[in-house]
Amino acid sequence: MRKTRILLGFMLVLVMICNVCFAATERLYLGSKTPYPYEKTEYTTPPAGYQPAFIYIAGRHGSRNLSSYKYDKAWFDLLTEAEKTGQITKMGKTLKAEVQKIIEFEKDKYGDLSTMGKRELFEIGKRSGENFKSLYATNKPIIADATYVTRSQQSRDGFLEGLKSTGYKGEITISFYEQGRDPYLRPYDIATKYLAYESNGQWNKDVEIFAKNETAKAMSERIFLQLVSPEFLARLDSGELKFTDTKNKTVIKNAATAISALYELYVIGPSLREDGLKDINMKKYFTNDELEMFERIQVAKEYHAQGPGAPDSNNISTNIMAPLVKRMIVEVDTALAKKDKIGVFSFSHAETQIPLVCFLEVGNSHIQYATTEEAVQKWNTADFGPMAGNVQWIVYTAKGKEPLVKMLLLEKEIPFAKALKPFQGTYYKWADVKAYYTKKVENLGITTKSSIDDNMRSLIEKF
Numbered sequence: 360m361r362k363t364r365i366l367l368g369f370m371l372v373l374v375m376i377c378n379v380c381f382a383a384t385e386r387l388y389l390g391s392k393t394p395y396p397y398e399k400t401e402y403t404t405p406p407a408g409y410q411p412a413f414i415y416i417a418g419r420h421g422s423r424n425l426s427s428y429k430y431d432k433a434w435f436d437l438l439t440e441a442e443k444t445g446q447i448t449k450m451g452k453t454l455k456a457e458v459q460k461i462i463e464f465e466k467d468k469y470g471d472l473s474t475m476g477k478r479e480l481f482e483i484g485k486r487s488g489e490n491f492k493s494l495y496a497t498n499k500p501i502i503a504d505a506t507y508v509t510r511s512q513q514s515r516d517g518f519l520e521g522l523k524s525t526g527y528k529g530e531i532t533i534s535f536y537e538q539g540r541d542p543y544l545r546p547y548d549i550a551t552k553y554l555a556y557e558s559n560g561q562w563n564k565d566v567e568i569f570a571k572n573e574t575a576k577a578m579s580e581r582i583f584l585q586l587v588s589p590e591f592l593a594r595l596d597s598g599e600l601k602f603t604d605t606k607n608k609t610v611i612k613n614a615a616t617a618i619s620a621l622y623e624l625y626v627i628g629p630s631l632r633e634d635g636l637k638d639i640n641m642k643k644y645f646t647n648d649e650l651e652m653f654e655r656i657q658v659a660k661e662y663h664a665q666g667p668g669a670p671d672s673n674n675i676s677t678n679i680m681a682p683l684v685k686r687m688i689v690e691v692d693t694a695l696a697k698k699d700k701i702g703v704f705s706f707s708h709a710e711t712q713i714p715l716v717c718f719l720e721v722g723n724s725h726i727q728y729a730t731t732e733e734a735v736q737k738w739n740t741a742d743f744g745p746m747a748g749n750v751q752w753i754v755y756t757a758k759g760k761e762p763l764v765k766m767l768l769l770e771k772e773i774p775f776a777k778a779l780k781p782f783q784g785t786y787y788k789w790a791d792v793k794a795y796y797t798k799k800v801e802n803l804g805i806t807t808k809s810s811i812d813d814n815m816r817s818l819i820e821k822f
C-alpha cells in the first residue's frame with residue numbers, strides 16, 4: 360500500500376512538471392503578433408585586439424494594442440446584429456461581452472505600445488548598454504529615429520531609456536521621418552510599383568484561393584456556428600451582411616473573413632497580458648489545428664506582401680529596402696571614418712523589419728517557394744518580424760587592422776548572407792559585407808552616394 364502511494368505521488372509530480380514544461384513551450388500560432396521572444400544568449404568573443412566601435416539597430420516597435428478599431432468593431436457589430444435577430448448562441452453572447460471589454464479597454468490606446476511593448480524596448484536598450492559597455496562608456500553621440508507613427512517613437516524612446524539606465528550619458532539626436540517622406544523606414548508608402556503589386560498583384564488571388572481551401576472553410580464554419588445560428592451564417596454567406604472598419608472598408612463578408620478577424624482578436628491577446636485584458640483569451644474558440652491554419656493564412660499574405668514572395672515577383676517586396684540598407688552601409692562607413700558617433704537606432708514596423716531581414720538574406724528568410732502552400736510550411740513571420748524584432752550590426756575595430764562586423768537577429772548572433780565567408784566565427788570583414796550589400800543596392804539603382812531625396816525619387820519612379 361505504502362509503495363503504491365509513493366508511486367502515485369511520483370507520477371503526480373511528473374505530470375505537474377510536464378504540464379509546466381508544455382505550458383512554457385506551448386505553440387500559440389501568433390504569427391506577426393508574436394511578442395518579443397528574447398532568449399538569453401552568450402556572445403562569442405571577438406578576435407584578439409578588437410573592440411566594439413559602432414552599432415546599427417533597425418527594429419520593429421514593441422508589442423502593441425490593436426492597430427485600429429477594426430476587428431473588434433466588425434465582430435461587435437456582427438454579434439449585435441445576430442443578437443437582435445435572435446441568431447446568437449450562448450457562446451456568442453460570451454464573445455460579445457469579451458469584445459465589448461476589448462473595445463472599452465482599447466479606447467484611446469489603438470496603435471500604441473502596450474505595457475509589455477514598453478518593457479520589451481526598455482530591456483533591449485538596457486541589454487545593448489550592458490553587452491557593449493566599453494563602447495557606451497565613451498559617451499560618444501548616438502542617433503535615434505522612428506517613423507511618424509507613435510508606437511515607433513514610443514519604442515525609440517523606450518530603447519533610449521533602457522540604454523541610459525546602464526549609465527550612457529552621451530549626446531542623443533532624436534528624430535522621426537514625416538509621413539510620406541520616409542524612404543528608409545516606410546518605403547512601402549512611397550514605392551509606386553510596390554503599391555500596385557501590394558493591392559492588385561496576382562498573389563492576392565493566390566492567397567484568397569489558399570484561404571478558401573476546404574479545410575479552412577470547414578474550420579471557419581465550425582468556429583462560427585459556436586457563436587451564431589446556421590440562419591445567420593446563411594445570411595452572411597448570401598451577401599446580405601457586411602461588417603466594416605471605421606473607414607467603411609469591409610472586414611467581414613463571410614465565415615472565412617469572420618474567423619480571420621476573430622483570429623486577429625486572439626493573436627493580440629498575449630501582447631496585452633501585462634495590461635487589464637489578461638483574463639480574455641480567444642483561444643477557447645479554436646483548436647490548435649485551426650489556429651495553425653489561420654496563422655498560415657496570415658503568414659501567406661505577409662510572405663507575398665512583405666517577404667520574398669513568389670519567384671516571378673522579382674523580389675518587389677524586398678527590393679524597396681535598398682535605400683535603408685544603403686543608409687546602414689553609409690552610416691557604418693561614416694562612423695569608421697569620422698569616429699563621430701557610436702550608434703544609429705531606427706524603429707519602424709513589421710512592413711520594414713520583415714523585408715529588411717529578407718533583403719539581408721538572413722537564414723532562409725529570402726528563399727522563394729513555388730507555391731503559397733509550401734511557403735507557409737517553411738517560412739513564418741514570427742521568426743523574422745515578431746513585435747520588437749530587430750536586426751543589429753555590431754562593428755569592431757582594432758589598431759592597425761581592418762574593421763570587422765557581426766550581425767544579430769533578435770539579439771542572437773547570426774551569419775550574414777551565405778555568399779559571404781566569415782573572418783572568424785560570426786565576425787566578418789566589414790569590407791566584404793559592405794561590398795556584398797553595396798553591389799545589391801547599386802544593382803537596383805541606389806548608389807551609396809545618393810541622397811534621401813534621390814532615394815525618394817527612385818522609389819516613386821522605379822520601385
Ligand SMILES: O=P(O)(O)O[C@H]1[C@H](OP(=O)(O)O)[C@@H](OP(=O)(O)O)[C@H](O)[C@@H](O)[C@H]1OP(=O)(O)O
Pocket residue numbers: 391392419423425426427429623707708709710
Ligand atoms: O491587421 P493589423 O491591423 O494588425 O495590421 C497592421 C499591421 O500589423 P501586422 O499585421 O503587420 O502585424 C501594422 O504593422 P505594425 O508592424 O505597425 O504592427 C500596420 O502598421 C498597420 O497599419 C496594420 O496594417 P494594415 O495592413 O494597414 O492593416
